[in-house]
Amino acid sequence: MPRALWTVWVLAAAISLSKEGAPDQAHSLSCDPTGVCDGRARSLNAIPPGLTAAVKSLDLSDNKITYVGNNDLQRCVGLKALRLGSNGVHTIEEDSFFPLRSLEHLDLSYNRLSNLSPSWFRTLSALKFLNLLGNPYKTLGETSLFSHLPNLRILKVGNSNPFSEIQEKDFSGLTFLEELEIDASNLQRYEPKSLRSIQNITHLILHMRQPVSLLEILGDLLSSVGHLELRDTDLNTFSISEIAVYETNTWINKLTFRNVKITDESFSELVKLLNYISGMLEVEFDGCTLNGLGKFRTPVLGTVKYLGNVETLTVRKLTIPNFFLFYDLSSIYSLTGKVKRITIENSKVFLVPCLLSQHLKSLEYLDPSENLMSEEYLENSACEHAWPFLQTLILRQNHLKSLEKTGEVLLTLKNLTHLDISKNNFDSMPENCQWPEKMKYLNLSGTRIHSLTYCIPLTLEILDISNNNLNSFSLILPQLKELYISRNKLKTLPDASSLPTLLVMRISRNTISTFSKEQLASFQKLKTLEAGGNSFICSCDFLSFTQGQRALAQVLIDWPENYLCDSPSHVRGRRVRTPGSRWLNATGQPWCPPRAAPFSCCSCSPGFCATISTACGT
Numbered sequence: 225m226p227r228a229l230w231t232v233w234v235l236a237a238a239i240s241l242s243k244e245g246a247p248d249q250a251h252s253l254s255c256d257p258t259g260v261c262d263g264r265a266r267s268l269n270a271i272p273p274g275l276t277a278a279v280k281s282l283d284l285s286d287n288k289i290t291y292v293g294n295n296d297l298q299r300c301v302g303l304k305a306l307r308l309g310s311n312g313v314h315t316i317e318e319d320s321f322f323p324l325r326s327l328e329h330l331d332l333s334y335n336r337l338s339n340l341s342p343s344w345f346r347t348l349s350a351l352k353f354l355n356l357l358g359n360p361y362k363t364l365g366e367t368s369l370f371s372h373l374p375n376l377r378i379l380k381v382g383n384s385n386p387f388s389e390i391q392e393k394d395f396s397g398l399t400f401l402e403e404l405e406i407d408a409s410n411l412q413r414y415e416p417k418s419l420r421s422i423q424n425i426t427h428l429i430l431h432m433r434q435p436v437s438l439l440e441i442l443g444d445l446l447s448s449v450g451h452l453e454l455r456d457t458d459l460n461t462f463s464i465s466e467i468a469v470y471e472t473n474t475w476i477n478k479l480t481f482r483n484v485k486i487t488d489e490s491f492s493e494l495v496k497l498l499n500y501i502s503g504m505l506e507v508e509f510d511g512c513t514l515n516g517l518g519k520f521r522t523p524v525l526g527t528v529k530y531l532g533n534v535e536t537l538t539v540r541k542l543t544i545p546n547f548f549l550f551y552d553l554s555s556i557y558s559l560t561g562k563v564k565r566i567t568i569e570n571s572k573v574f575l576v577p578c579l580l581s582q583h584l585k586s587l588e589y590l591d592p593s594e595n596l597m598s599e600e601y602l603e604n605s606a607c608e609h610a611w612p613f614l615q616t617l618i619l620r621q622n623h624l625k626s627l628e629k630t631g632e633v634l635l636t637l638k639n640l641t642h643l644d645i646s647k648n649n650f651d652s653m654p655e656n657c658q659w660p661e662k663m664k665y666l667n668l669s670g671t672r673i674h675s676l677t678y679c680i681p682l683t684l685e686i687l688d689i690s691n692n693n694l695n696s697f698s699l700i701l702p703q704l705k706e707l708y709i710s711r712n713k714l715k716t717l718p719d720a721s722s723l724p725t726l727l728v729m730r731i732s733r734n735t736i737s738t739f740s741k742e743q744l745a746s747f748q749k750l751k752t753l754e755a756g757g758n759s760f761i762c763s764c765d766f767l768s769f770t771q772g773q774r775a776l777a778q779v780l781i782d783w784p785e786n787y788l789c790d791s792p793s794h795v796r797g798r799r800v801r802t803p804g805s806r807w808l809n810a811t812g813q814p815w816c817p818p819r820a821a822p823f824s825c826c827s828c829s830p831g832f833c834a835t836i837s838t839a840c841g842t
């Protein structure tokens with residue numbers, strides 16, 4: 225049954241079940257045949273009447289519902305997902321959710337619930353997701369809310385105000401959560417051990433304006449949380465006096481600071497903290513502000529040797545208000561010796577001082593993309609003995625201008641195999657360039673290049689030159705396995721003999737008009753070809769490439785949906801069809817191209833465009 229009919233049917237059923245059903249409200253709901261009902265943002269002020277067991281998912285977010293009564297959802301025994309977020313719900317009667325034994329997803333966020341009742345949840349043993357964020361409660365109530373929810377995996381609680389207290393019994397009954405988000409922006413009191421009752425939390429997100437009881441909370445989480453994320457916190461005055469970490473068996477391995485404020489002093493304290501948590505392998509700062517000058521010279525740092533065991537350090541969108549007064553970070557150089565992967569994205573980096581590069585003795589991966597690096601500064605960063613183990617360097621979207629100079633500057637990196645210099649503006653390419661000897665991967669996507677030379681290293685196995693202005697590709701690259709050359713202006717496929725080991729080619733969105741069966745066959749090792757979005761001339765000659773090639777669909781990963789005829793004009797925009805299969809017109813009816821040239825050789829039998837035969841003449 226078409227979708228529209230189903231909607232009408234479900235609504236008719238809904239209205240007939242409920243005499244008092246206000247038709248204008250019922251019309252605000254549209255349901256599909258699988259029972260998914262959408263009633264978002266339709267100014268509803270109550271749950272629509274007459275819902276049945278056929279409803280599997282009910283989305284009533286963004287309305288003006290204020291009240292959920294015991295009978296509103298009485299017949300919804302099949303309901304799996306109920307979304308009531310962003311309404312004005314202030315009251316939910318005790319038995320409102322009682323019949324919803326199959327419910328897996330319940331969203332009550334951003335309403336006006338000031339008291340939470342455990343009786344709402346007592347039959348919801350199938351519940352996996354519960355969102356209670358953004359309701360004006362002060363605490364999670366007098367008794368444990370979640371003790372009847374053994375299958376809960378994602379839980380979101382709290383609000384920016386007035387939620388101010390975490391109590392010991394709040395989370396009892398929960399043993400394993402994949403994600404726990406607590407908006408404790410305004411936390412005043414943390415009852416010791418409150419978060420200890422959950423034995424295993426994969427990812428905990430904690431919003432806090434001030435680090436109230438942060439160390440105590442951390443102490444409770446060390447052996448149960450894998451990834452701790454702190455959001456929107458002012459750590460300007462954070463300090464560790466006596467750390468309460470006695471656990472030897474910590475599980476926590478990743479720490480994220482999102483939109484957090486730190487100073488030089490509190491950064492030093494964080495480094496101290498890392499040294500207490502031996503399992504910490506990864507630290508991430510996202511959208512943070514450093515109110516300091518990089519002057520991390522506190523006595524604290526004298527007592528620690530490294531950034532704990534941290535191997536991966538990620539910084540994105542760091543703001544340093546006093547950027548122009550910034551020191552050279554030399555106080556922390558000696559701490560970086562064990563770090564293997566560093567990402568510093570979009571943070572106005574223009575230089576990694578040579579001395580720091582030399583200290584980064586274990587570094588394998590460096591990604592300063594979206595910054596201000598130019599060849600001159602890069603030369604200082606990649607100085608003699610810099611990053612001796614570096615294999616991957618991502619300089620995407622910086623201020624590089626010359627391929628020749630970039631290659632030359634990087635010659636110090638003997639172990640470099642992967643280089644991404646995409647989205648820089650090189651424009652042209654010199655005849656020859658020098659590159660580190662082991663280079664296997666080069667990304668030159670989006671660099672405004674319009675022709676290729678043997679500046680491209682012959683050792684490459686993967687080359688991305690998509691999104692440029694290339695008219696042709698004629699390089700001989702004996703070891704190339706993957707060629708990405710989409711979004712250029714190529715008119716034909718490259719010559720297979722110059723790419724003898726090619727396995728993958730992505731050449732979509734060029735201006736290729738045709739290729740033949742023989743041409744495809746000449747790429748003997750090709751396993752994957754993406755060539756859609758070109759300007760195909762749907763002549764019988766072209767269509768023949770699809771003929772009798774059973775394996776074609778396995779090689780052409782975007783076949784048939786991205787293969788459209790560009791000409792002749794009467795088939796423009798239609799999918800390229802395999803001869804013998806049906807062409808369909810806009811209403812899905814069998815259709816035959818007119819028998820005018822160049823289709824004169826394609827004979828039509830009713831509903832089919834018959835097999836191409838050069839001799840047909842019909």
Ligand SMILES: *[C@@H]1O[C@H](CO)[C@@H](O)[C@H](O)[C@H]1NC(C)=O
Binds near residue numbers: 423447448475
């Ligand atoms: C928590 O659960 C995950 C996934 O089931 C498991 O891999 C991990 O070892 C558990 N951690 C602890 C501390 O029990």
Ligand SMILES: *[C@@H]1O[C@H](CO)[C@@H](O)[C@H](O)[C@H]1NC(C)=O
Binds near residue numbers: 638
């Ligand atoms: C490169 O890596 C190898 C081991 O993979 C190591 O022995 C060598 O010292 C590294 N550095 C240089 C400059 O070759």
Ligand SMILES: *[C@@H]1O[C@H](CO)[C@@H](O)[C@H](O)[C@H]1NC(C)=O
Binds near residue numbers: 668
């Ligand atoms: C090359 O870089 C672009 C972005 O700059 C990225 O989208 C693309 O995936 C990269 N290519 C490969 C083959 O990794």
Ligand SMILES: *[C@@H]1O[C@H](CO)[C@@H](O)[C@H](O)[C@H]1NC(C)=O
Binds near residue numbers: 811812813
């Ligand atoms: C599609 O084909 C059918 C049968 O040939 C025809 O009746 C119909 O008008 C066509 N529709 C369009 C939009 O071309």
